[in-house]
Amino acid sequence: xxxxxxxxxxxxxxxxxxxxxxxxxxxxxxxxxxxxxxxxxxxxxxxxxxxxxxxxxxxxxxxxxxxxxxxxxxxxxxxxxxxxxxxxxxxxxxxxxxxxxxxxxxxxxxxxxxxxxxxxxxxxxxxxxxxxxxxxxxxxxxxxxxxxxxxxxxxxxxxxxxxxxxxxxxxxxxxxxxxxxxxxxxxxxxxxxxxxxxxxx
Numbered sequence: 001x002x003x004x005x006x007x008x009x010x011x012x013x014x015x016x017x018x019x020x021x022x023x024x025x026x027x028x029x030x031x032x033x034x035x036x037x038x039x040x041x042x043x044x045x046x047x048x049x050x051x052x053x054x055x056x057x058x059x060x061x062x063x064x065x066x067x068x069x070x071x072x073x074x075x076x077x078x079x080x081x082x083x084x085x086x087x088x089x090x091x092x093x094x095x096x097x098x099x100x101x102x103x104x105x106x107x108x109x110x111x112x113x114x115x116x117x118x119x120x121x122x123x124x125x126x127x128x129x130x131x132x133x134x135x136x137x138x139x140x141x142x143x144x145x146x147x148x149x150x151x152x153x154x155x156x157x158x159x160x161x162x163x164x165x166x167x168x169x170x171x172x173x174x175x176x177x178x179x180x181x182x183x184x185x186x187x188x189x190x191x192x193x194x195x196x197x198x199x200x201x
Contacts, residue, residue: 005154006092007077009084009164010186011177013138013146020138023127026170031135032126035062039105040184041113050185051076051085055096055113057104067104069096076180079161083180086154119187134167144190147183 013019039057042048053073060067070093074085087093097107105115124139137149152163168178179186 003092003151003153004090005087006151007084007086007154007157007160007164008149008151009082009168009178009180010147010149010183011168011173011179012144013148016138016140016146019146019148022171023129023136026129027131028127028129028136030125031128033062034060034124034126035120035122036060036124037118037120038184039118040116041108042116044112044114050188051181054182054184055108056184057101057108059101066098067101068098069104069108070094071096072182074182077157077161079158080165081175082161082165082178084161084164085180085182086157086160117188119183129167129170132167132170134163134170136167136171141183141187144187147186149183 037059039059040050041055041057048054051074053071055069055071058068058070071089072093073088075088077084077086097104119141121139121141124137126135126137128135134150134152137151138146139148140146150164150167152160152167154160168175181189
């Protein structure tokens, strides 16, 4: 669903059956079922803030195709009380290499990156809501549950903010459920909460 200078927000879904029933009432249809695992890497020295940039291998499971190394650099934008992330490269997720998973891993190893963590998006579906002119990706992630993403073209951030707001209104998503954080940050934060709850340092 990559868009030029993609602008995104994400929100959690408490009840997937209720949410999909809402989509169907809006006349939505599934245009792409998919599944993949993202393998995140980090530089051996220094620190990358995962809110600002990340590098990862996307291992496609469904549909079956080659893995891709993506680099993403982001900026958090706030317009009229709405915060969203905007890619700083026009390609959005910048593809650096496409090939077999083991070759992608070897390339990042040779470049000095270290394996960090992986997250798998399962039972994922891209829905089109033609009556309102937007798409939403709905995904299940173990440890997080169901989440959804809204992504819009971001050449003009003001227009992107307006489009995001209209989509959230159509879906009746309250502001407190919406986050600008990338899914990697949400996943890491959730893991830290789990460790703290279990007394793990």
